[in-house]
Amino acid sequence: MNxxxxxxxxxxxxxxxxxxxxxxxxxPNAETIIEYSIYDAIRSGFGKVVFVxxxxxxxxxxxxxxxxxxxxxxxxxxxxxxxxGVPEEYQHPDRKKPYGTAHALLCAKDxxxxxxxxxxxxxxxxxxxxxxxxxxxxxxxxxGLHCMVGYAIKNVLSDYGTVSRGVCxxxxxxFLTGMIERTAISKxxxxxxxxxxxxxxxxxxENPVSMNCWGFHQSIFEQTEKLxxxxxxxxxxxxxxxxxxxxxxxxxxxxxxxxxxxxxGGKVWFGVTYAQDKEHVMKELKKLHAEGEYPAKLW
Numbered sequence: 001m002n003x004x005x006x007x008x009x010x011x012x013x014x015x016x017x018x019x020x021x022x023x024x025x026x027x028p029n030a031e032t033i034i035e036y037s038i039y040d041a042i043r044s045g046f047g048k049v050v051f052v053x054x055x056x057x058x059x060x061x062x063x064x065x066x067x068x069x070x071x072x073x074x075x076x077x078x079x080x081x082x083x084x085g086v087p088e089e090y091q092h093p094d095r096k097k098p099y100g101t102a103h104a105l106l107c108a109k110d111x112x113x114x115x116x117x118x119x120x121x122x123x124x125x126x127x128x129x130x131x132x133x134x135x136x137x138x139x140x141x142x143x144g145l146h147c148m149v150g151y152a153i154k155n156v157l158s159d160y161g162t163v164s165r166g167v168c169x170x171x172x173x174x175f176l177t178g179m180i181e182r183t184a185i186s187k188x189x190x191x192x193x194x195x196x197x198x199x200x201x202x203x204x205x206e207n208p209v210s211m212n213c214w215g216f217h218q219s220i221f222e223q224t225e226k227l228x229x230x231x232x233x234x235x236x237x238x239x240x241x242x243x244x245x246x247x248x249x250x251x252x253x254x255x256x257x258x259x260x261x262x263x264x265g266g267k268v269w270f271g272v273t274y275a276q277d278k279e280h281v282m283k284e285l286k287k288l289h290a291e292g293e294y295p296a297k298l299w
Contacts, residue, residue, distance in 0.1 A: 003047025
């Protein structure tokens, strides 16, 4: 059996952060967050890494990452652009931003022929998440059976502003039954609330949410392509529309053509959304090195 692949989504614009956080240094030796994910993936049995990047940072990404661990794991780069995978009749000259995470996934379909995990470049997921993904993608995955690492919402909030999270509904057997993207989530004195458009909804602190940490059988590409073409047709005049992975997950569940198992493993998470997050991330990484979770130098 082929070793699973890690697909890293690194084509985001970083507008709220104010720069290319995908290639910014956060660790004690200026390690990027991506490097911790790759380190954890290697020790969890992954055999290849595929980066999805913008054309503007392609060469710089290669210069940074290939010398650091190119001898340890196979590396591929693909570009997410406004034309890649977009039929000509749907290409719009006024469109500014990429089409979202599920479009990024499709950009990698020609270089992935094995089960694979999908993560964000700017999120730290923790070693246990990669161990859970590696086990599932090696021993359990099959057409129609995918997975997601769930994180309790209490552990994935920001001190610097509200966040958006995919709030999950889970069956007693541990499978995803649906996901709703909730915006403007924050912690109050009496609990965690989603407040938007006049709605105020309390969310249980232990409720699992998606942090875009998925595991898929490669058959997901065919199902995603079908949805992609429908999405483009429905949104051809909407220049800000985005095609997200949760839309794909919800679709295969509601159509009865697949299941998504919620994996335990989402114990530690921190991410970079705002510039103010950098200090916190650097402090947490330094602590993990001091505790022996990571060696003094990753490579």
